[in-house]
Amino acid sequence: KxxxxxxxAALSVPEGENLVLNCSFTDSAIYNLQWFRQDPGKGLxxxxxxxxxxxxxxxxxxxxxxxxxxxxxxxxIAASQPGDSATYLCAAVDSNYQLIWGAGTKLIIKP
Amino acid sequence: xxxxxxxxxxxxxKTGQSMTLQCAQDMNHEYMSWYRQDPGMGLRLIHxxxxxxxxxxxxxxNGYNVSRSTTEDFPLRLLSAxxxxxxxxxxxxxxxxxxETQYFGPGTRLLVL
Numbered sequence: 001k002x003x004x005x006x007x008x009a010a011l012s013v014p015e016g017e018n019l020v021l022n023c024s025f026t027d028s029a030i031y032n033l034q035w036f037r038q039d040p041g042k043g044l045x046x047x048x049x050x051x052x053x054x055x056x057x058x059x060x061x062x063x064x065x066x067x068x069x070x071x072x073x074x075x076x077i078a079a080s081q082p083g084d085s086a087t088y089l090c091a092a093v094d095s096n097y098q099l100i101w102g103a104g105t106k107l108i109i110k111p
Numbered sequence: 112x113x114x115x116x117x118x119x120x121x122x123x124x125k126t127g128q129s130m131t132l133q134c135a136q137d138m139n140h141e142y143m144s145w146y147r148q149d150p151g152m153g154l155r156l157i158h159x160x161x162x163x164x165x166x167x168x169x170x171x172x173n174g175y176n177v178s179r180s181t182t183e184d185f186p187l188r189l190l191s192a193x194x195x196x197x198x199x200x201x202x203x204x205x206x207x208x209x210x211e212t213q214y215f216g217p218g219t220r221l222l223v224l
Contacts, residue, residue, distance in 0.1 A: 004153060031209065031210050032209075032210060036215075041218075043201060043215035043218050044201065044203075044213075045215070046212045046214070049212055089153070089154075091153075091154075093209040093210060096209075097209035098156060098169070098209055099154075099156070099213070100153070101153030101154040101155075102153050103151055103153050
């Protein structure tokens with residue numbers, strides 16, 4: 001059974017730093033890997049989707065990588081800003097097209 | 112486009128009461144799903160639908176019913192509310208199933224006393 005883990009559960013860094021969020025999955029037979037952002041009291045917003053055949057995807061200051069062999073994906077945020085403060089969730093899509101979710105990393109960017 | 116909308120935003124129920132959480136999307140998406148989000152856990156799939164008239168169970172379906180009479184609407188019914196159903200409920204939609212980008216509603220926060 002696929003399990004997705006995000007460590008750490010919370011992270012606080014000063015504004016301007018580059019940072020990496022981690023996502024691990026136990027079964028490498030994934031269809032794709034998706035990263036989302038969740039603001040307090042709000043729904044989830046899709047950030048990046050990496051197909052299983054891809055190694056990375058970029059959107060602005062965000063870059064997500066995928067290494068199926070090691071069961072890892074990372075979300076790199078460059079030049080962090082206070083507006084990046086949110087909870088970041090990853091989800092691995094299995095062969096039945098079901099999303100298996102991590103519990104998220106709560107990110108706080110200190111001004 | 113309004114995207115995915117959910118009502119109500121917040122609801123308090125007593126144990127044993129029933130209610131329906133509403134979800135609608137205006138993007139002509141075939142795939143719709145319901146999740147619950149509990150503290151410290153990932154989202155868990157309750158029910159999903161791949162098109163009007165077709166629904167299926169997810170990981171945690173017990174105590175919930177769904178129907179999909181139109182492409183736009185996908186209501187979630189709690190048959191007899193229990194404190195264990197206290198959670199935040201999210202509806203999502205996409206063109207395809209999990210292989211496509213998912214669009215989420217703002218959520219319904221449910222408290223069962």
